[in-house]
Amino acid sequence: MAEDQRTVSGCPVIGLEKELQKITEAIDRVGSGAPAHIAIVSEPMGGRTTIVTEIRRIYGERVHYLPLEFVISPSCLPDFSTIPEDIILIDNCRFLALRRMGGFEVLDAFLHAQISSKKLFITTWNAFAWQYLSAVMNLDAYFPTIVTLDKMDTPVLKQMILSRYKPGEIRFFDDGAAQRSMFFSLIHKKIRLPLMANEISLPWIKLNFTVMLRRLPRKKRIQISIEDVIFEKINRIARGNPGVAILLWESSLKENTMSLASIHETPYAIDLDTNETFILTIILSMKSLHEKDLDAIAGSEMDIQRVLYRLVQQGLARDDTGYYSIPPFALGPAIEYLKKTKRLW
Amino acid sequence: MADALLSNVTGELSNVTAALPNVTAELPLKTIDANLILYILFIVVIAYVLSWLLSFILMHVSERIGWYRTSITMIIPLLKLLIYLVALYYIVIALIEPSLTQMIAFSGLFGAAIGFGLKDLFADIVGGVVIIFEKPYQIGDMVTIGDKYGEVKDIGIRATRIQTPGDETVSVPNFTIFAQPVTSGNAGDLAMMIVIDLFIHPDSDAEKAMKILREALVTSKYVIISKKYPYTVLLDDFPFYKRIRAKGYVNDLRLEFEFKSEVTRRAWAEFKKEGIRPPSFVPPAGTSNGASEDVEA
Secondary structure: OHHHHHHHHOOOOOOOHHHHHHHHHHHHHOOOOOOOOEEEEEOOOOOHHHHHHHHHHHHHHHEEEEEOOOOOOHHHOOOHHHOOOOEEEEEOHHHHOOOOOOOOHHHHHHHHHHHOOOOEEEEEEEHHHHHHHHHHHOHHHHOOEEEEOOOOOHHHHHHHHHOOOOOOOOEEEOOOOOOOOOOEEEEEEEEOOOOOOOOEEEEEEEEOHHHHHHOOOHHHOOOOOHHHHHHHHHHHHHOOOHHHHHHHHHHHOEOOEEEHHHOOOOOOOOOOOHHHHHHHHHHHHHOEEEHHHHHHHHOOOOOHHHHHHHHHHOOOOEEEOOEEEOOHHHHHHHHHHHHHOOOOO | OHHHHHHHHHHHHHHHHHHHHHHHHHOOOOOOOHHHHHHHHHHHHHHHHHHHHHHHHHHHHHHHOHHHHHHHHOOHHHHHHHHHHHHHHHHHHHHOOOOHHHHHHHHHHHHHHHHHHHHHHHHHHHHHHHHHHHOOOOOOOEEEEOOEEEEEEEEOOOEEEEEOOOOOEEEEEOOHHHHOOEEEOOOOOOOEEEEEEEEEOOOOOHHHHHHHHHHHHHOOOOEEOOOOOOOEEEEEEOOOOEEEEEEEEEOOHHHHHHHHHHHHHHHHHHHHHOOOOOOOOOOOOOOOOOHHHHHHO
């Protein structure tokens, strides 16, 4: 047990140590009785792959790894009793069910196979697919150990990103964007008034808390380096999602130099009807879905081509040879919008 | 000191007693001239515009705020009441100087006015105040008052405006809440429970029909399911038909009928594929709104 903990603490899963420890403890607890199956749940790009890679590294030959790539049919479900390994690790379990009539048969069959098996199942789930299936099918009752990967805090994110480079390899360039800021900065906000069709620009006072902290009396002053300001901005735009934060970091890094001005935030003005929010919710909870599956979910009442065109046009979806997914930088705004309209429960 | 106060009070009282027989003659109404009328008119217009503007802005904000729509709209009636009370106060002090004598005279006149002709209006205003504080329903709720069903669009000082599914605006006097039961389908929430009844032939496979209806419900684009908003599918047996009843919450109460229609349509399409038949006996109308239509289809 102590040896396992050492392995965990020395592994490259920065920010996910606690979660990994919970999983390894659950695996080590497995005795002769009914195994306590494990579900790993996170938002898209929330760090599931990192955890899965680490589990495979730690447990090596004990693990049978089965990643699902697309929505599977009942006949594609393997016979788990013939698998020699004692841990079955199934990645992307969201593909076991589809939100349509008759779309839960595979999941039903899988859950039945899982509870009648003596092997330990470790499954990974998209958080939104998990929420839906838990509400509809009481999915959480099948998994005594549920590990949720939470949003990442800025210091952890900083540590995670900088661990990929040698010390001093990255230069943080202070372009004065933070220094120029005052306690209050006057900005011009675009506001749409109820009676007017066009947006108008209104002067607006913005409080700058970072600068306020710096200007505290010398004794109370908190030293904030340009690095911290940069990572704070990256994490704010990524909304705590480590995958999105890494992408943003990589797209803003120019010749190993990072400055505040090079981090760009894409603005989204989301305006969707019921059909569009529904299809966006489906794409979000499946991460990537083929057009024919979306067509089956939409049914005859909805013009799926028009809905997909609208989503792609607003930058909320992209088409990769028939597979639709949400671009990483649109994830945060899309999730916020769907939560506001209670499409995500 | 106490003696002095007492003698003052006694003095005032004797003045009042003396004034009472000839109250109207002594009412020191200010001279009513064009200026005063303009002033009163000005206050009324300001109050009206202000209350309209406030409710317009708040309604607009609430439409954009998504799930917490009804939290904003619930303060509209209260603000309106406040504006009208302030306006009334300004009008009264513009007309008369509020001393004890005038107040007694005014309340006497007021009482008589209520007794004669304005009692219904007054009852409606009291009803409006009760609605604001007791909140049997709020703006945005789906309610049944008497035999009228619809979304509450406005709670006024005198009447509540309801928009029916047929897009008629019905003004229900606020007094109605004292006399008739009021049913609110969602009680301030945006999600509302919807009951969907489907009737099948007694020889059809009820278990399969329940499974189909359950799937039609949970895969609907309008549904919301969580611990707070559970769903259920129930079976009931009648002599000439079986009733499958689904209960689930619609995401936004304005989509109530779309939700019912979508679930019913998809369930029946699947019923037909599985050989589940409608009953030969049509259940009496009123058992469920959608029932007879389903059977005819």
